[in-house]
Amino acid sequence: MTATTGQSATAAARASDVWKVYGSGEAQVIALRGVSAEFERGRFTAIMGPSGSGKSTLMHCLAGLDSVTRGTVMIGDTTVTGLGDAGLTKLRRDKVGFIFQQFNLLPTLTAKENILLPLSIAGRKPDPAWYDVVIDTVGLRDRLGHRPAQLSGGQQQRVACARALVARPEVIFADEPTGNLDSRAGAEVLNFLRNSVRQHGQTIVMVTHDPVAAAYADRVVFLADGQIVSELIEPTADTVLDTMKKLDTPAEVTG
Amino acid sequence: MFRATLKSLLARKVRLILSGLAVVLGVMFVSGAFVLTDTLGRSFDSLFADAYAEVDVNVAAKPRLEISEFEGEQLPTPFPAAVLEKVRTVDGVSEATGVVAVDGARLIGSNGKAVTSFGPPQLGGNWVGESDLVRLREGRAPQADDEIVINKGLADAGRVKLGDRVGVLTLAPRKDFTIVGIFGYSGDRDSLGGANEVMFTTPVAQQLMLGEPDTFSNIVVTAADGVSTDQLRDAVAAAVGDGYVVKTGEELSADAAAGLKEGLSFFNRILLGFAAVALLVGTFLILNTFSIIVAQRTRELALLRAVGASGKQIIGSVVLEAIAVGLIASLLGLAAGIGIGALLAYLFGNLAGGLELAGVAVPASAVIGAFGVGLVITVLAALLPALRAARIPPIAAMQDVATPDRPLTKVTVGGALVTAVGATLLFLGLGGHAGGNTLATILGGVLFAFIGVALLTPLISRPVVAALGTVFSGWVPGKLGRLNSGRNPRRTAITAAALMVGIALVTGITVILDSAKSSISGLAQDTIKAELVIAGAQSGPRPPTFDPAVLDEAKAIPGVRLVDGEYGDMAMVGGERTWVAASSEPSALVRMFGATATAGDIERLGPGQMLISSDRAESRGLSVGSTVPVQLARGEESTYTVTGIYESTPLFGGVTLPAEAARDFAIPQPIQGYIQLEPGVRAADVLPRVEALLADSPEVSVADRDAFIEEQAGQLDALLQMIQILLALAIVIAVLGIINTLALSVLERTRELGLLRAIGLRRSQTMGMITVEAVVISVFGALLGVVVGAALGAAVVEALRDEGITKLVLPWSQMGVFLGLAAFVGVIAAVLPAFRAARINVLGAIAHD
Incomplete structure (x- = not known):
């Protein structure tokens, strides 16, 4: 099945017939089987699926962290497929932001330094107005001089969000951003992500297995066995959960 | 437990090889020294046995x-x-x-x-x-x-x-x-x-x-x-x-061999001294490696505790690992030492003009020394990390591993105490208050000072590393590298301290020798009032000599005012072995060397008369008119009367006998000649004429005063170079330490490196970051070494003030070179770890466990 919501001109990221095969012969594992998907600009998309469905692999391929076996990946108007290390590094600098589940921050740097790190690495100055907006949105103004060890898990993840946002990338990839947080801290982070999409037009692609987290997104794409099997627009936790239950019995869906 | 140890050992091959290499080098020196002296000793035995084979009785x-x-x-x-x-x-x-x-x-x-x-x-x-x-x-x-x-x-x-x-x-x-x-x-x-x-x-x-x-x-x-x-x-x-x-031939042969072996054992001690330095540096390296390994294995060790291993078993496991490393390193070191010992023996034999070498054998001392030193050092160095490992609570297996910043108070207080002990020992040793154990006291002082400073280093490292890092603050990878090097003060400190030892020793010895050189040159410039000097370079036990007739012939050259030939030999003076001198020109002491009399007449010296220095007069209770029995190398013992006492200077302070006495010296020919010119006569004009006189005295040559002084002082340079080469080994080991620390840090920070790469750090920037970390650590170590070395050197120079080393010369340019060299060494040490860091697979590094 192919998800074709929106027009290609406005897609922030796009996968066309992407295959990912690990190993060879008997040990061969096919992680992605011809996935095609577009992720619209200015929207919050969640990728869901059971363990081993290929959702993380899809995100890694979209972000240029992993190479694809066949097919093409594009971010904005840049073709990711076939880029060398230098090209990928430039892509990450200019077009992509990351939020990981853990090990998100450098322990030697303060919150502020962590937030500004991608810009300093690229040798760019932050836009002061936008920087203020981001800091106020994440609500960390009084914590900027603290080091990660002095921050709570939720605060650390908000710093990571701010870091991803401050460079205004084409798309932010979030990999289970609430996986290590309690529900309250998780809700804070998710609210913050949704606001950055609604108020500032940021594009976010988030991998999660938590229906509550997925409900914050504008759209949910479901993966199973390396293929896109379903999608929901304007999901709620309940509709997501229902769809997930159906995925447990794949025959119904594919049929 | 044993299997677990073995497995973890195999899993950490590379880092153990690196730390083991330090032990290998140290052990190589120890066993090489023993093999060399044993081989040469046996060669001399057989040489003398041969030489006296046909002598029944001598x-x-x-x-x-x-x-x-x-x-x-x-x-x-x-x-x-x-x-x-x-x-x-x-x-x-x-x-x-x-x-x-x-x-x-x-x-x-x-x-x-x-x-x-x-x-x-x-x-x-x-x-x-x-x-x-x-x-x-x-x-x-x-x-x-x-x-x-x-x-x-x-x-x-x-x-x-x-x-x-x-x-x-x-x-x-x-x-x-x-x-x-x-x-x-x-x-x-x-x-x-x-x-x-x-x-x-x-x-x-x-x-x-x-x-x-x-x-x-x-x-x-x-x-x-x-x-x-x-x-x-x-x-x-x-x-x-x-x-x-x-004596019988066998007795004679044994006597001759014993005399040479005394010299060999001296040689042996020097080599063992350098081995000790290498091993001290190696100890730092091993300590660091095991500390890092334990820190990295915290989770694994905690798991072992959780499933029932006792603290003792944990210690046992770490120590067992150390024993394995020590054994293998000792074995390799012994093998390398045998090779080096044989090679040195071969070179020595050739240098000595074809000494027939006895077969290379491995003396028990080499084996015992190798394994004793290798094992003991490794296990001792691993003991501290082992104790720390045993204190890991089982709960650590369940938690996210965080290495909390342990306070540095204890280390700092300990370091201050040890440094104080070192300083006290140095003060006692250098001040001459240590009785008969002066050398041991001084060496102990140096050792304690090194360990003390090493313990203080974590505290010092914070501000100094921060200051060093400001150089790189404008560059993001540089800033990250600098922050990384300040991240684990203990690890940085020990790595830097290892480099400190070698550089401190080289700097200290350079300070001492440069000060000595400059003081002696200065003194010679001030005292020698001769424009031309006849002398030769000594290559064996005999000083070079020249024909005494040259002295008279030189006097006849127009423009020459005064010529003095200096003779010298060992003699028994008042029952005491002393260096005595004789001058062909009695007034030379005053007119050539500017000596001043404190008593009697020092410008004339007749048969049976002697001049002594004021120091000697004071310490032996002699005054003008005292009589002293003198036994020279030839002739019967005879009695001399003190007729003059001159002010001691560090240049001459012995006993001066009349020219006639030189006939009974072992070498009755002048060993140095001093030529004073009339005012207005150019040295360059007279020099070729003196040169011509020396045609039949090929052992010596004539030079103007400055060239002569430079040549004399230059002899210290050769000594300095030799010491520097030997100490370079300690620095090489320290470089291994830097590589080791960096490689382990890179391994430890894989995820972090992945994150940095994910948010846009280029490969070259990653390498830059690691390189800055290495450069900061090594420059920090060199800085410490230069400071500690200059302090030690200055202390020794101060103690030698009475011996005539009155000028303290700090070799600024050389110290600068050491710092530059350290920066270079840092870059070299960073190559492999940086390459490895740059090659890290971004996805692999950040993907979930």
């Missing part, structure tokens, strides 16, 4: 003055030929031969320079015919007064051949001879252990080598059938009486 007159191996060859006392007749009549004597064999026959080679030997004697003697040991290779025995035979080794060294007319320097100035024979030794050897031999006819040998006709230096006696050497020795001893030393 008779020599008691030496007037016993001197040690270090002071030169023993000068034999000539005795009358009549003794030979007496020996021949002793029962049991089959044959007795009168022999002349004295050090100091220097053949002038075809290039016009005297052949030198670097240690082995240059014997001059009488040709007593062929034997089982000595065989003429070509030619015949010397018959006329101007004929000589020489050994093949000497002929080769001097590039002379049968029939050549050559000059030979002896007690007399140059005399020319024709080579009528060239001989070798049994076993197709060209020389015995590199000794050069010139054989004259007996009367010429007596005149030139002993200075008296009809005398011998020794008698070689062979026993009649059925007489044991011991019996023969006792019979001959009884016949010749008290004034003679009668």
Whole structure:
């Protein structure tokens, strides 16, 4: 099945017939089987699926962290497929932001330094107005001089969000951003992500297995066995959960 | 538990190899030193056994003055030929031969320079015919007064051949001879252990080598059938009486070998000293490696605790790992040491002019030293990390591993205490308050100071590393690298401290030697009032000499005001072994060297009179008019009267005898000459004329004063270079330490590196970051080393103020070079870890566990 919501001109990221095969012969594992998907600009998309469905692999391929076996990946108007290390590094600098589940921050740097790190690495100055907006949105103004060890898990993840946002990338990839947080801290982070999409037009692609987290997104794409099997627009936790239950019995869906 | 240890050991091959390498190098030095001295020792044993193989009993007159191996060859006392007749009549004597064999026959080679030997004697003697040991290779025995035979080794060294007319320097100035024979030794050897031999006819040998006709230096006696050497020795001893030393060939051989072995053991101690430095640095490295390994294995060790391992078992596991590393490293070090020892022995044997080497064997001392040192050092260094490992609570297995910043208070207090102990020991040792253990006290002080500073280093590292890092603050990878190097102060500190040790020692020794050089040069500039100086470079135990006639001839050169020839020798003065000097020009002390009298007259010196320095007068309770018995190398003991006392200066502080006394010196020829010119005469004009006078004295040359002083001071440079080369090893080990620390840090921070790459850090930037970390650590270590070394050096210089080292010279440029070198070393050390960091797979690094 192919998800074709929106027009290609406005897609922030796009996968066309992407295959990912690990190993060879008997040990061969096919992680992605011809996935095609577009992720619209200015929207919050969640990728869901059971363990081993290929959702993380899809995100890694979209972000240029992993190479694809066949097919093409594009971010904005840049073709990711076939880029060398230098090209990928430039892509990450200019077009992509990351939020990981853990090990998100450098322990030697303060919150502020962590937030500004991608810009300093690229040798760019932050836009002061936008920087203020981001800091106020994440609500960390009084914590900027603290080091990660002095921050709570939720605060650390908000710093990571701010870091991803401050460079205004084409798309932010979030990999289970609430996986290590309690529900309250998780809700804070998710609210913050949704606001950055609604108020500032940021594009976010988030991998999660938590229906509550997925409900914050504008759209949910479901993966199973390396293929896109379903999608929901304007999901709620309940509709997501229902769809997930159906995925447990794949025959119904594919049929 | 054992299996778990073994597995973890195998899993950490690379880092253990790196830390093991430090032990390998240290052990290599230890065992190499033992193998070298053992091989050389046995070679000398067999050499002397050979040399004395045909001697049943040897008779020599008691030496007037016993001197040690270090002071030169023993000068034999000539005795009358009549003794030979007496020996021949002793029962049991089959044959007795009168022999002349004295050090100091220097053949002038075809290039016009005297052949030198670097240690082995240059014997001059009488040709007593062929034997089982000595065989003429070509030619015949010397018959006329101007004929000589020489050994093949000497002929080769001097590039002379049968029939050549050559000059030979002896007690007399140059005399020319024709080579009528060239001989070798049994076993197709060209020389015995590199000794050069010139054989004259007996009367010429007596005149030139002993200075008296009809005398011998020794008698070689062979026993009649059925007489044991011991019996023969006792019979001959009884016949010749008290004034003679009668020994069997074996005794003689053992004595000779023992004398040389004393020198070898000194050599051995020097090598062991450098091994100790290498091992000290290695200890830091091993300590660091095991600390990091334990820190990385916190989770694994906690899991072991959680499933029931006791703290003791954890300690056991770490120590077991250390034992395995120590054993393997010792084994490799021993093997490398045997190789190095054999190689050095070979080089030494060649340098000494073809010493027949005994087979290389591995003495028990080398094996015990290797394994003892290797194991003990490794286990000791691993003990601290092992204890820390045992304190890991089982709960750590369940938690996210965070390495909390442990407070540095304890380390700092400990470091301050240890540093204080080191400083106290140094103060006692350098101040001369340590009694007989001065050297041990000073070395202990240095060791404690190093360990103390190493313990203080974590505290110092924070501000210093931050300051060093400001250089890179404008560059993001640089800033990250700097922050990383300040991240684990202990680890950075130990890594830097390892580098500190080597650099501190080199800096300290440079400070001392440079200060000495500058003080001595300064003093010489101030005191020597001669425009030209005749001197030569000493290569063996004998100083170079020149024809005393040159002194008079130089005086006749227009423009020359004063010429002074200086003689010198060891002598017994008032029952005490002392260096004595004699001047051909009595007023030289005042007019050439600006000495001032504190009592009596120091411008005149008649027979039987002596001048002494004020220091000596004070310490021996002497004053003008005191009489002192003096025994020189030749002649009978005689009494001298003190007629003048001069102010001591560090340049001369001995005993000055009149020129006549020099005739009884072991070397009755001047070893230095000083030429003072009339005002307005240019040194450059006179120099070539003096040069011409020295045509027959090839051992020396003439130079103007500045060149002479520079040359003398320059001798310290060679010493400095040798020490620097040996200490470079310690620095190499420290570099291994930096590589090791970085490699482990990169491994530890894989995820972090992945994150940085994910948010846009380029490969080159990643490498830059790691390189900055390495450069900061190594420059920090070098900075510490330079500071500690300069402090140690300054302390020693201060203590030597009374010895005439009055100027403290800090080698700024060299210290700068060390810092630059450290930065370079940092870059080199970072290459592999940086490459590895840049190659990290971004996805692999950040993907979930």
